[in-house]
Amino acid sequence: MKRITTVLLLGTAAVALAQGxxxxxxxxxxxxxxxxxxxxxxxxxxxxxxxxxxxxxxxxxxxxxxxxxxxxxxxxxxxxxxxxxxxxxxxxxxxxxxxxxxxxxxxxxxxYPEVLHVVARKDAGINSMADLKGKRVVIGDLGSGTEQTAKQVLEAYGLNEGDLGQALRVSPAQGISLMQDKRADALFYTVGVGASAISQIAQTVDVKLVPVSGNQASALIKKYPFYVRHNIPANSYKGIGATVPSVAVQAxxxxxxxxxxxxxxxxxxxxxxxxxxxxxxxxxxxxxxxxxxxxxxxxxxxxxxxxxxxxxxxxxx
CATH class of the missing domain: 3.40.190.10 (Periplasmic binding protein-like II)
Incomplete structure (x- = not known):
């Protein structure tokens, strides 16, 4: 039986190879x-x-x-x-x-454009990028594109990881859990609008989207020209009733x-x-x-x- 199985497997591979x-x-x-x-x-x-x-x-x-x-x-x-x-x-x-x-x-x-979402718990007192100082912030999985974007955007606002209360390097799924359990105050995620991770947070936690705009966004785009301005449309997520300005890269x-x-x-x-x-x-x-x-x-x-x-x-x- 083993010999027959081996022949069949080799035969399948040979057919695949012959068919290119x-x-x-x-x-x-x-x-x-x-x-x-x-x-x-x-x-x-x-x-x-x-x-x-x-x-x-x-x-x-x-x-x-x-x-x-x-x-x-x-x-x-x-x-x-x-x-x-x-x-x-x-x-x-x-x-x-x-x-x-x-x-x-x-x-x-x-x-498609990948938009930076800076999601904050409403009870964390974060209304602007400057308010991230001293907060527990998910900045993306180690080695992810989100991590790099987070560093560059923080830089544009005169901040770095050391200014955060805690820089959390975890996956989006882990970030959701941290936000839901009140173990994180905010989360960076560079992703297409409508991503299930952001929708899931918005369905289970009262959140707001922090804008990335103004002179800081201009400085970011000037230094890193692969960014473009991009608005997150109103009602893209539960509880987000107004358009939120941000920046995007491209998938x-x-x-x-x-x-x-x-x-x-x-x-x-x-x-x-x-x-x-x-x-x-x-x-x-x-x-x-x-x-x-x-x-x-x-x-x-x-x-x-x-x-x-x-x-x-x-x-x-």
Whole structure:
């Protein structure tokens, strides 16, 4: 029986190899964020297309982990903040990338704006960024894009980790628990508007969103041009009845030159040919367009993606 099983397994592998099936592991983020459902949906679209590429999505620690895993080959593609991809490509910005530029990183498409949410418990007495001083603040998982964003925004307001009562480096899911249990006063999370983690907090705790605006936001954008101003619409979350100004980076689908051109091209066709189906994966993708998908690239387009966008009539090089 063992011998038959082995032959069958070898036969399956041989058939897959003969058919030229390629396999993509796509890195995402926390299961409570937007990366995970988007990556999972994209993997399903690739598998449903039956174009000779099979894919699966993995929950990960987020952007920094993802680009490092792309470098080691642990992941074949991933969703990551465009600022983090840029730092990794250039070998700058973060200690994890300093002097270790990953010139093999390539962009597949810019997906949607990731908006900084600074969520505070209403009973914590936090009405502005300055009020975070001395408070217990979740600044994102260690090595996440949110952690880096939190540091840069605090800097723009003349604050640093040392000014906080406690800088809590935990996952979004852990951050929710800390907020619910009154063990955290505020939480930073860079994520698409409508993320389940923020919705869950708002459903269970009286919260407010702290604005990121004014001269401080201008200074942030001047120093870090990958940021853009972005408003969180009123009623995006329970209890948030007014529009809240903030800043955003961009969620980007990335890969490396190690993935063959044809594999990326087939994956692009499966994911992006039907814009309506893509946008149905998550509300964050509502503003996606081919034109926006090639703007603000943190690394060059992969040749397979370049071929796809040219076929769609987009002016890319």
């Amino acid at each position: 099936t390629a396999f993509l592991t796509i890195g995402s983020g926390s299961t409570t964020g937007v990366y995970f459902p988007v990556a999972t949906g994209m993997a399903k679209m690739i598998n449903d297309a039956g174009g000779g590429v099979r894919a699966n999505a993995r929950s990960t620690g987020g952007s920094v982990f993802n680009v490092n895993a792309l470098a080691t080959g642990e992941l074949d593609a991933a969703i990551a903040q465009n600022d983090i991809v840029y730092y990794a490509y250039k070998g700058t910005g973060l200690q994890a990338f300093q002097g270790k530029a990953n010139s093999k990183l390539r962009t597949m498409a810019v997906l 980007t689908l990335v890969t490396t030159t190690n993935v063959p051109d044809d594999t990326v091209y087939k994956a692009m066709k499966a994911i992006f040919s039907n814009e309506a189906e893509l946008k149905a994966l998550n509300p964050s993708l509502a503003s996606f367009s081919y034109e926006k998908a090639v703007k603000g690239l943190p690394a060059p387009l992969h040749p397979g993606a370049l071929k796809f966008f040219k076929e769609k009539g987009i002016n890319v090089k």
